[in-house]
Amino acid sequence: MYSIEAERIEARTCWICLESESEDTPRDNPEPRRSSRVGRMSSLSIAAILGNSNSTPSASPLSAPSSRTTDASAWVHPCRCLGLDAHHLCLLRFVAERRTTHPGDPVKCPVCLYVYDIDEEADWLGAVLAFGDRATRSLVPYATFTAISATVYIMSTAYGAYAIVATCGPQLADSILSDDGMWGSRTWIGMPMIPIALIASRLDIADNVLPVLPFLILSNQQPISITLPPSPTVTLCFLPWARQAIRKQDLVVYRVLIYFATWQFNNNRAIYKEIWRLVYHFTISKSLTAASTTLHPNTDTTINTAVVGEQQPIANAQPQGFPPPAPPRRPGPPSSLPRLLMGALLLPAIASFAGTVLGAVPFLRSKLPSVFLRSTVGAGLVILGRDIILYWDFVRRRKRAMGNGRRIRDFTG
């Protein structure tokens, strides 16, 4: 029986061009082909008789490191894989191909992953280029990150300058920005922080930091003096506290303002009591607390109809066996990133516009003499107004969702 194993050991086959030792060498004309294995067998036996297989390895030029050029018929066995011999030329092409497709990587045997021991001229230029290539590749993420950060930093700084000009007016902005060429930490850190602080002020991530932030930033100034109307410094220090008060009190201020607007209090004494509670105790009455807990669907409380304007408790409003409809989203932090960014970054423009509108009224202009103050008050009013409208709408939609304020008429025709 024909033994493949025997042939492998007797006649080496180049694993790249698949030619065996007994056949033509790579340099020879590839045309003449013996078409059957029998033919190869016979040639093999001839080769064995002639003793070719024994003489070739010692003649391999690889054993002589002095000459790197080689004749085409030479064979190499570059790794420990049994039977993975190759023509020297074929393997050189494989190495050349790997060098172009995987520059800098060592060339390995595809089967045993042994790194070929290649004796080659030291390719200094190639090594330098490969090193540069690898260094560039590994530096790309850092360079990209640095470039993006620098871009964001510069844009933030420019935006900070714009925000200062928009809210403070040209004169104050000029005195802030042109610091006689002495640009300190306030310029390098403070200005780029402006857009970040604006965005943070719309979320609750910085709630614990914002109230003390102005003091930290402004601490290098003279003792803060309280005047009336307040100076920009005092206003800035006061703003986070006002924001916190409004947010932490669960929209109490809006609610009270809505009650004013909708006249849903039964008598004036209730209003005064409520305001007193708010100002003095910084809290709200039980009926208002109950109203606020109904905003959360899990709690079931009966609602003070006089205060919230609900006609029925929630439980009674639901038909039996139906899950309650999802309550409408209450006004709160922005629902998406673009809205968050737009809302935060448009604030200086809105403040500037509102300040201009306030400044057009002579009475307000005399009470609020500086541009910054008018912008701040204007922006506060705009935000307050917007939130009141949103909250009002929310209360209405919530009533609708609970089946109140909407009724389907019977067919009468």
Place this chain on the structure above:
Amino acid sequence: MSNIFLKRLTKELRDMKANPPAGISIENADDNLNKWTVKLDAAEGTIYAGESFQLRFTFGNKYPLESPEVVFIGKPPVHPHIYSNGHICLSILYDQWSPALTVSAVCLSILSMLSSCALKELPPDNASYVLRAGASPKNTTWAFHDDTV
């Protein structure tokens, strides 16, 4: 360069015609040897028993240093690693190729991939892949993650 290409493919063609592996037969190979059509007969006792498929090998002139492009033509088998446009998700056809592999080794790998499959189903991302894939699967960046089928 094409010297190796011609020698190697002539030799592979001769060997495969002389003693073809079970289930694999060369249907056609054009004169300059760079396009072959190979017929695969699925092994008995597998879910594809009785079916036969056609593979098209396209050899670039860097073959065998560079992998051949291998796709199913005609109706490809329904298999979790074979897309309905004939592209095959098999690592040795792309970044795991080495010149030590041959046409018959590739065919045997694909046959064994078919044999070890227990359920005829398309790849989960078939629709989106077929929509965006180019003509050649070698232009796709493949992610090989499943060695079980």
